[in-house]
Amino acid sequence: MNKGRLEAFSDGVVAILITIMVLELRVPRGADLEALRPLLPVFLTYVLSFVNLGIYWNNHHHMLHAADRINGKILWANLHLLFWLSLVPFVTGWMGENHFASLPTAVYGAVMLLAAVAYTILQKMIVAEQGPNSRLAAAVGTDAKAKLSLACYVLAIPLAFVNQWVSDGLYVFVALMWLVPDRRIESRLNQRAGV
Amino acid sequence: MNKGRLEAFSDGVVAILITIMVLELRVPRGADLEALRPLLPVFLTYVLSFVNLGIYWNNHHHMLHAADRINGKILWANLHLLFWLSLVPFVTGWMGENHFASLPTAVYGAVMLLAAVAYTILQKMIVAEQGPNSRLAAAVGTDAKAKLSLACYVLAIPLAFVNQWVSDGLYVFVALMWLVPDRRIESRLNQRAGV
Amino acid sequence: MNKGRLEAFSDGVVAILITIMVLELRVPRGADLEALRPLLPVFLTYVLSFVNLGIYWNNHHHMLHAADRINGKILWANLHLLFWLSLVPFVTGWMGENHFASLPTAVYGAVMLLAAVAYTILQKMIVAEQGPNSRLAAAVGTDAKAKLSLACYVLAIPLAFVNQWVSDGLYVFVALMWLVPDRRIESRLNQRAGV
Amino acid sequence: MNKGRLEAFSDGVVAILITIMVLELRVPRGADLEALRPLLPVFLTYVLSFVNLGIYWNNHHHMLHAADRINGKILWANLHLLFWLSLVPFVTGWMGENHFASLPTAVYGAVMLLAAVAYTILQKMIVAEQGPNSRLAAAVGTDAKAKLSLACYVLAIPLAFVNQWVSDGLYVFVALMWLVPDRRIESRLNQRAGV
Numbered sequence: 217m218n219k220g221r222l223e224a225f226s227d228g229v230v231a232i233l234i235t236i237m238v239l240e241l242r243v244p245r246g247a248d249l250e251a252l253r254p255l256l257p258v259f260l261t262y263v264l265s266f267v268n269l270g271i272y273w274n275n276h277h278h279m280l281h282a283a284d285r286i287n288g289k290i291l292w293a294n295l296h297l298l299f300w301l302s303l304v305p306f307v308t309g310w311m312g313e314n315h316f317a318s319l320p321t322a323v324y325g326a327v328m329l330l331a332a333v334a335y336t337i338l339q340k341m342i343v344a345e346q347g348p349n350s351r352l353a354a355a356v357g358t359d360a361k362a363k364l365s366l367a368c369y370v371l372a373i374p375l376a377f378v379n380q381w382v383s384d385g386l387y388v389f390v391a392l393m394w395l396v397p398d399r400r401i402e403s404r405l406n407q408r409a410g411v
Numbered sequence: 412m413n414k415g416r417l418e419a420f421s422d423g424v425v426a427i428l429i430t431i432m433v434l435e436l437r438v439p440r441g442a443d444l445e446a447l448r449p450l451l452p453v454f455l456t457y458v459l460s461f462v463n464l465g466i467y468w469n470n471h472h473h474m475l476h477a478a479d480r481i482n483g484k485i486l487w488a489n490l491h492l493l494f495w496l497s498l499v500p501f502v503t504g505w506m507g508e509n510h511f512a513s514l515p516t517a518v519y520g521a522v523m524l525l526a527a528v529a530y531t532i533l534q535k536m537i538v539a540e541q542g543p544n545s546r547l548a549a550a551v552g553t554d555a556k557a558k559l560s561l562a563c564y565v566l567a568i569p570l571a572f573v574n575q576w577v578s579d580g581l582y583v584f585v586a587l588m589w590l591v592p593d594r595r596i597e598s599r600l601n602q603r604a605g606v
Numbered sequence: 607m608n609k610g611r612l613e614a615f616s617d618g619v620v621a622i623l624i625t626i627m628v629l630e631l632r633v634p635r636g637a638d639l640e641a642l643r644p645l646l647p648v649f650l651t652y653v654l655s656f657v658n659l660g661i662y663w664n665n666h667h668h669m670l671h672a673a674d675r676i677n678g679k680i681l682w683a684n685l686h687l688l689f690w691l692s693l694v695p696f697v698t699g700w701m702g703e704n705h706f707a708s709l710p711t712a713v714y715g716a717v718m719l720l721a722a723v724a725y726t727i728l729q730k731m732i733v734a735e736q737g738p739n740s741r742l743a744a745a746v747g748t749d750a751k752a753k754l755s756l757a758c759y760v761l762a763i764p765l766a767f768v769n770q771w772v773s774d775g776l777y778v779f780v781a782l783m784w785l786v787p788d789r790r791i792e793s794r795l796n797q798r799a800g801v
Numbered sequence: 802m803n804k805g806r807l808e809a810f811s812d813g814v815v816a817i818l819i820t821i822m823v824l825e826l827r828v829p830r831g832a833d834l835e836a837l838r839p840l841l842p843v844f845l846t847y848v849l850s851f852v853n854l855g856i857y858w859n860n861h862h863h864m865l866h867a868a869d870r871i872n873g874k875i876l877w878a879n880l881h882l883l884f885w886l887s888l889v890p891f892v893t894g895w896m897g898e899n900h901f902a903s904l905p906t907a908v909y910g911a912v913m914l915l916a917a918v919a920y921t922i923l924q925k926m927i928v929a930e931q932g933p934n935s936r937l938a939a940a941v942g943t944d945a946k947a948k949l950s951l952a953c954y955v956l957a958i959p960l961a962f963v964n965q966w967v968s969d970g971l972y973v974f975v976a977l978m979w980l981v982p983d984r985r986i987e988s989r990l991n992q993r994a995g996v
Contacts, residue, residue, distance in 0.1 A: 416617060416667055416671075419613075419614060419617050420620070420621055420663065423617055423618055423621030423622070424621045424624065424625055427621060427622055427625040427626075428625055431625060431626075431628075431629065434629075435633065483664075486664055486667070487660070487664070487785075490656075490660045490663075490664075493624075494653075494656055497624065497625055497628050497656070498628065498631075500629075501628060501631045501633065504633040505633050505637075508633055509636075509637035514637055514638055514639065515637050518642075
């Protein structure tokens with residue numbers, strides 16, 4: 217079984233999700249700054265979700281590049297990941313249009329958590345298929361960054377009902393952690409994880 | 412004639428359909444649980460149709476992977492399948508927004524039946540093109556699962572006007588039958604089919 | 607310059623156009639047959655445009671398969687074709703929602719005519735790039751079918767203001783001419799064209 | 802790391818953006834010329850943005866064709882470009898529906914400027930990865946056309962508040978400069994840049 221079509225299909229879905237989100241940025245009636253102002257929270261959530269989907273695409277790219285073999289279970293684990301990612305435009309729009317209210321902020325975290333869990337499952341299946349001595353198993357390692365991301369999302373969901381800005385801050389922190397390629401943070405995290 | 416572009420085009424259409432469906436999940440006005448509640452039936456039909464489209468993509472992937480040659484007729488048989496699949500977002504939205512009323516439930520079954528018939532036609536044409544001794548002809552076999560799916564859809568359409576929950580149950584049953592890789596069910600089905 | 611990305615980009619655009627059209631089939635409020643009835647003309651125009659876009663994809667597939675070289679001008683001629691095809695969802699929706707009124711019927715024909723002209727230009731540029739003795743130049747031949755299609759569209763535009771059903775009949779005739787692989791019609795057309 | 806998936810993902814995003822824009826051309830209620838008239842400015846901005854996205858796709862195609870190696874930073878620089886391009890449908894719709902008012906015209910220029918800056922960054926990173934003696938470094942040269950485009954956008958933004966037609970004229974000029982392959986203009990520009 218070849219991985220080309222799996223990559224192409226995933227690329228297609230993520231490309232569509234990343235562009236469909238922009239439809240939530242509805243063209244305003246007026247032509248002045250007042251007309252743009254209500255779009256600001258929608259725009260900010262759009263940037264956050266664009267970066268998050270970009271991170272998934274990037275990591276998916278690297279993971280499958282290092283994989284040599286796939287199987288039927290991996291196809292379904294990939295569709296499972298795409299399912300949760302497909303809900304990102306909905307929760308992005310809901311959080312943005314309600315100006316980061318508590319419940320939409322918590323639901324955003326829940327969808328991001330479930331996507332992260334789905335990614336972890338997919339990664340485990342792909343690593344298992346390659347065998348324990350594959351270069352992918354070595355590259356994944358203890359994966360401290362992924363564990364920290366999961367912990368942030370688990371924390372952010374209940375915290376949204378105490379103070380949603382803490383949750384939103386955690387979402388931005390997770391995105392920046394993956395976006396900024398800070399070698400020192402990565403190596404420090406790996407040291408704490410005992411690598 | 413090479414099959415690469417046929418696969419790429421089909422992947423593109425299915426990727427778009429699977430993500431366009433989520434647009435039917437309209438961002439609600441309120442930010443509380445009350446605002447989410449009317450979306451529940453729409454969400455459930457979305458899950459069902461996501462799984463159904465995922466099954467088609469998966470089976471399409473396997474079938475074309477085993478095919479070595481295609482022809483002009485196969486291109487049109489494939490477009491015929493994509494036509495019925497393109498109506499899935501419409502019937503999904505109609506059934507979900509009308510809380511599984513009788514007529515939308517029956518029409519959902521009709522579109523799924525016509526897609527299944529189109530898939531069967533496509534498969535026959537591809538098998539014929541490969542020749543009787545090809546590995547695809549052997550892999551397809553008596554195809555008891557496909558016949559049972561067709562029978563379920565034929566039953567579900569009139570039953571929707573008696574009790575639509577029976578029809579909806581049949582749709583879920585067909586999806587689970589393809590999703591869960593239960594070897595025992597498959598082999599038992601094959602035994603009854605006289606294999 | 608390789609043709610792979612040109613094919614992939616064109617496939618992407620046509621796949622999106624063919625599925626975006628279905629969004630014009632708005633999910634109706636009611637759950638009875640009355641609710642579906644106003645959608646009938648929209649559905650019929652959807653079928654017509656689906657077939658037309660399918661024909662373009664099919665012919666594009668065959669033409670580029672026979673081509674060995676492309677250049678910068680061909681990229682732009684291809685984008686020119688995609689521009690007119692991108693207007694198909696708009697004119698399809700306009701004709702369908704206005705129950706085949708005169709002006710929308712004429713504008714539909716105008717967009718189809720301009721797409722056909724753009725295809726002819728693209729074909730000429732591709733044939734020129736391959737050289738006069740290429741297999742593509744031989745395959746294209748006198749192209750009686752393409753000339754008849756152009757003539758039908760030229761006729762249909764003014765006729766829409768006399769009787770739009772004649773124009774709609776011409777659109778269906780052109781689509782069927784490409785869809786039905788009737789060898790006798792084709793050979794007779796070629797004979798009249800002096801082949 | 803291979804460039805195939807980067808090309809495919811970029812193609813997907815641009816193909817979707819170019820077709821999503823056409824959704825802003827809302828199907829009008831009436832069936833006469835009066836119903837079409839308010840769509841004229843939306844249609845004109847659609848043509849302008851279609852050409853602009855086509856230019857980006859064309860240049861992206863040529864640049865990556867000449868590149869042999871990519872890295873992780875290039876993936877993110879490419880996503881950065883796609884982010885600004887993803888805002889093109891929004892600013893196109895805003896400018897078109899407000900009949901080229903000052904602020905939307907300025908914002909259109911700002912998004913085009915940021916996309917052009919993102920393209921320049923991406924190009925620098927790709928050239929750096931190939932090494933100073935690569936064929937890409939030679940092909941890019943002094944890039945007078947890109948510098949003139951950036952200057953036009955920088956000028957057009959403040960000028961939109963004086964006379965927006967000057968800004969719109971500058972946008973059309975930049976598009977034509979890339980679209981029309983006028984060798985004389987190019988060579989004259991290169992002479993002034995001291996090549």
